[in-house]
Amino acid sequence: MPARLALGAAVGVFVAVLPIPGLQLVSAIGLAWLIRAHRGAAIAATFAANPLTYPLIWLASYLLGAIILGMPVSEAAHDLERLSGFMNQGWPLADDAPRNFRHILGPLTALTIGSIPLALTFAALAYAAVSQLLKAQPARVITSA
Numbered sequence: 001m002p003a004r005l006a007l008g009a010a011v012g013v014f015v016a017v018l019p020i021p022g023l024q025l026v027s028a029i030g031l032a033w034l035i036r037a038h039r040g041a042a043i044a045a046t047f048a049a050n051p052l053t054y055p056l057i058w059l060a061s062y063l064l065g066a067i068i069l070g071m072p073v074s075e076a077a078h079d080l081e082r083l084s085g086f087m088n089q090g091w092p093l094a095d096d097a098p099r100n101f102r103h104i105l106g107p108l109t110a111l112t113i114g115s116i117p118l119a120l121t122f123a124a125l126a127y128a129a130v131s132q133l134l135k136a137q138p139a140r141v142i143t144s145a
Contacts, residue, residue, distance in 0.1 A: 001038075002134040008038030010127035012045025017057055017119035019111050024049065045126060057118070058083075058111060065114025071106065079107035 015028040024046045032042035062080055066073045083104050
């Protein structure tokens, strides 16, 4: 059971770092169910991404993705502002969508590419931290979710 809890926390943190706002809880539940991790721990760990941490997560993801893709990182603030504005418009429809999407495709690609190794790293750290915490706790009955 401790391994399922640690794996659930890792799943939640992994999903939290991915740039999929609004889909994190559903994704965490689905992934936890798929790999038989603790769904409750996965849900709780998705809150690692929140309004306070999103800017840092997205900046780190973007910068890492830009480095991986060989893009200039000097435009990070401008690109992230453009991405944020596009997402806040509710992914605009109609005539402006294709033009707007072309403008954010590069930054969105960098953000997405950079989020994957970052998510894997933080998930591994979450798994290790929760495993150690659970080993340090006396054994007790934990219900599964």
